[in-house]
Amino acid sequence: DQQVKQNSPSLSVQEGRISILNCDYTNSMFDYFLWYKKYPAEGPTFLISISSIKDKNEDGRFTVFLNKSAKHLSLHIVPSQPGDSAVYFCAASAMWYGNKLVFGAGTILRVKS
């Protein structure tokens, strides 16, 4: 039962352009959403998060948008840089679920210079 889905296995973007990574979820009880970035042979690194009471959160080049009615969130990276090339995981948690994170399968982002 995939409660968090990232339907695009990979994305290729030119340096300087916008990268948009998408994530869908099925469980309406999720109330907190996060994006993690992962390089090969390393653990996930937290990027940005958003509470379900908001629809947008911005941190530098990274912005996360949440559309609760569509159960959809997206991560925008502007401008994209070659160092952004990594696997991006969407994750969700719910107060009733404790601190457990439910992860999507990830999207490989390649930023071409």
Added chain:
Amino acid sequence: NAGVMQNPRHLVRRRGQEARLRCSPMKGHSHVYWYRQLPEEGLKFMVYLQKENIIDESGMPKERFSAEFPKEGPSILRIQQVVRGDSAAYFCASSLSRTSPRGETQYFGPGTRLLVL
């Protein structure tokens, strides 16, 4: 200011052997989480521990898997009688407090890649 440490980074076992994975949380962190990542999949929660207590083991397979976080020393994830399907990357995360904002306070280690021959 070391981050979350995991060892070994790579572990090769033959079917039927035991695998022990260690996790040292960040300094001052008393909450540890274990996640497993199978090939082509996202990380999946296994178990959540505090010092000397298992808080939530709902993601642990019912047999062969166990975890502990003793008062002194690292957290240990133990897999007995490993099978090929146990081959995966096992990640440990730690946090300072359960009540602090969720998610971003979980800091991940580099993982242990287990290969069962």
